[in-house]
Amino acid sequence: MKRRFAIVGLLAFAIMPFSAFAENINITRWAKGEFEYRSLSTGEVSGTEAWHLTVHPDGTRTMQTRNRLDEAGYQRHVTYRVAKNFRPLEVTSVYWVKGEWRGTGLFAINGDTLEAIVKTPDGMIRQTRSVPENFSMIPHPLSTNAWNTWYYDKAKGGAQPMTVYDMDAGAQAVSSMLGKVYTQDLEFIGTEKMTTPAGTFEVDHFQVEDVVDMYITGPDAILVRFKWIPADRDYVLTSLETGS
């Protein structure tokens, strides 16, 4: 009987005894939503994304996402954790491309160092590199792209540098999933009202290099719409639920 008790304890932490029912102190608030990936010109849907955000009591945020971009043959699972100020803490990702698993990776940021460990069909690859204080990750769900704006100085305005570690979206060749660091111009255009199938939102409108328009709402920087005109892409929030 004692042995059985021990195994049960290992199996399901959830069945251990508890003292009293309470709200979960580790969830300050949550939100979940879905995007449709559309063609700007035709409105045709070429993919979808589902995400779930948890805001923790220390202000850190965990975003769990999955997306599929059917025309390109992509399917990804990504979990992205950021600090209270939205600076990246870690990303984990699983990429499938055109019917093949291309890799599972962990990208952890400690101070000014990013360490990546990626398991691929060809073996393990590792990367250690320095990163600046002001930077973000692009693991390729759309929902977390809104967090790239976290250090933009609205009071100063105008075009400001936005530095990103952009993971290889196609997980190609031997450097599968590893990213490149580059800097683009980010500009705050203004505050607007925007209506999507998910509702009507007051959004901050940002432009990236005059080619991408991002519309972002609320204290958790939830992406409402992402228009990428040269690529004929329109990513639209189609559902949103929030809770405390």
Next chain:
Amino acid sequence: MRHLIKTAYRTALMAPLLLWSAFAAAQTGDSEGPNTNILRWASGTYAYTTLTEPRDRGWERFHMNVYTDGSRAMNMWHDLSARDAQFTVILRVNDAFRPQEAFLSYWVANGFKGSTLIRVEDATLSASANGPAGLHNQTLTVPATFSIGTHPVSADGWHLASDSGENGAEQTSKIYSLEASADLTKPPLGTLRDLTFKRIGEETLTVPAGTFETIHYDLSGSQVWVTKQDRLMVRMINERFDRDYVLTEFASGSNGEKIE
């Protein structure tokens, strides 16, 4: 009239079962839908309650993709409010349910416990945990048949993948079970333990999410009912600890349906 209502009710209950059976036809194969990677998918929500009252203890949601090579990836998120725990997990297994990788991020009653990446290559399991306890690495030799216990219940049916199919026989397996206590000095790394289970038999089970063709097991003292092909948990109860985990919402589809 009463007969019609009863028939409609039965049909509604059977719909998820019929749907699930239809998608349960293929283990591997080419994608027939717009995404070349996904064979089929399923998602659902569980309610955690006590058995006796019942009293709310939390909830969990999952999403599983089955890929063209038969491998599976399960996203899990749980809110175990009764213990102030919140776990975010992804687990990937091959077509025989053998773990390939897992990532977990644990919040427990005392705060953030850490994040862990687990990789399995042949007979070697490597885990790296990062959190308040610091960075810890672990390497273990694992057998051909084992599973990973990450603590949300969605994937607990995968512990039973080595089932011989013989009703009533005591069976054993191994589980790499993650440390998940509120003690922040202990990193979320695992230990390899023995696991015993007994197949009770096939049963049709109705839960709030619908009616399912299941296999009933005694899993180390817990009664569990899992679907046949993807071994998804439909219900788990433990009378000794007064626990009930039940599937309350369920959806599934083939790759042909774009919106998950």
